[in-house]
Each structure stands twice: as structure tokens, then as C-alpha cells.
Amino acid sequence: MVQIDLEAMSLTELKVLQKKVAKAVDEFEERQKNQAIAALEAKAREMGFSLSELTGSTQGKARRKPAAPKYRHPDDASITWTGKGRQPAWFKTAVTSGVSPDDLLV
Incomplete structure (x- = not known):
């Protein structure tokens, strides 16, 4: 792992580093989530189901039907x-x- 001397960094450099770390953490969590979903979908297919059939939901946000014109x-x-x-x-x-x-x- 790279050693970073935080004491020698300016406030601007620290904020840039903070944003990069937050982005890296978010991307890591998203990759982990996608891997978990893929593994669950594969297991469900192996057992003859789809993941949405087993969970009773669809991936992503549920779609709302458009409101009727008034x-x-x-x-x-x-x-x-x-x-x-x-x-x-x-x-x-x-x-x-x-x-x-x-x-x-x-």
C-alpha cells in the first residue's frame, strides 16, 4: 500500500484525496453488489427460477403508471x-x- 504523508498536504489536496477515496469506496461497493446479484441470479437459474420470481420484485425502481389527465x-x-x-x-x-x-x- 502506498504511504501518503497527510500532514504535508494542503487543505485543497486533502479534499481532492477525500473525494477520490469516497468515489473509490462507492465503486468498490457497487462492484461487490453486482457480483452478489450475479451469483444469486446464477443460483436461482440453476434451481429453475429467476431472482425476481424468488424475491417478488424487479430490479431497479418500480415503475409508477402515469397519472390520468385532469x-x-x-x-x-x-x-x-x-x-x-x-x-x-x-x-x-x-x-x-x-x-x-x-x-x-x-
């Missing part, structure tokens, strides 16, 4: 908004021009 553009029915998040410009324009949000409901 509001429709007054002139173009193909443009919709779910009512969540930032209001689209067409919705703001319609409301400020006197259209009730209830009139824009799907």
Missing part, C-alpha cells in the same frame, strides 16, 4: 395536464383570461 386544453383536446406539478402556460393563460379551471376539466 385538465384539457380549451382548443386542442390532445394537450392535457394531470393537475400535478407546475401549471402549464396554456392553463395559466386560460385561467387569467377568465376561464374557470372547472371548465377545463376532462
Whole structure:
């Protein structure tokens, strides 16, 4: 292992080293995790299953189905908004021009 004289390093050099070490640790843990998953998948296949069948889940984040549209553009029915998040410009324009949000409901 390489010996590093931390006392001789500047604060900037120490911070750069800290970031490199944190990145190396994260990459190591990710490699270990991937190896463990591969070993578990191989064992599951050997026994005639998939890993997701045994755990009851899929890898990665579960996908949420898209929210149903709540509001429709007054002139173009193909443009919709779910009512969540930032209001689209067409919705703001319609409301400020006197259209009730209830009139824009799907």
C-alpha cells in the first residue's frame, strides 16, 4: 500500500484525496453488489427460477403508471395536464383570461 504523508498536504489536496477515496469506496461497493446479484441470479437459474420470481420484485425502481389527465386544453383536446406539478402556460393563460379551471376539466 502506498504511504501518503497527510500532514504535508494542503487543505485543497486533502479534499481532492477525500473525494477520490469516497468515489473509490462507492465503486468498490457497487462492484461487490453486482457480483452478489450475479451469483444469486446464477443460483436461482440453476434451481429453475429467476431472482425476481424468488424475491417478488424487479430490479431497479418500480415503475409508477402515469397519472390520468385532469385538465384539457380549451382548443386542442390532445394537450392535457394531470393537475400535478407546475401549471402549464396554456392553463395559466386560460385561467387569467377568465376561464374557470372547472371548465377545463376532462
